[in-house]
Amino acid sequence: MIESPGVAELAVSFYRFPPRGVCGSADIVVHASAYGIDDGYLARVDEELLVMCQVETAAGLAEIEAIAGVEGVDVVQMEPLDLSVSMGHLWMVGDGQSIDILEDRNARVFEDRRAPLRSVVERALLQAVEFIEVVESNLSVMARDIWDSFSLS
Secondary structure, eight states: OOOSHHHHHHHHHTTSOTTSOOOOOTHHHHOTTOTTOOTTHHHHHHHHOOOEEEEOSHHHHHTHHHHHTSTTOOEEEEOHHHHHHHTTOTTOTTOHHHHHHHHHHHHHHHTTOOOOOHHHHHHHHHHHHHHHHHHHHHHHHHHHHHHHHHHHO
16 A cells, blocks of 8 residues: 555565665575576566556545656556545445545546557556466366376375
């Protein structure tokens, strides 16, 4: 949960390697399976990084433009239910006040912004498809292993 530009800057630093951040990289050499080892990853990580910040409170929404302006923040997600709760409207997502605030902040944040480059969207889509394929493949292996364990009994 992000409530200020300072916290957003800190969040971005957790995903960047030194000297631009504090993220460590030992995990790619200590895992026995060698999962995640990619010779070019560290060289291109800053170009491929996507940092999403979630704003859930009225205090965060008051700073939404500054949060969205933090270098390295790519997406700011505003959560209507949590916003309503932080304003004292438990389970009242559709109350006029919180909806009006969300619409106002959306308009202010995106007023001068354009859609992301097509190449960024296409790359994200390809990564999503690859992720789904990996999950599907792993689920198939797991299902086979489970089936085999029952058939051996």
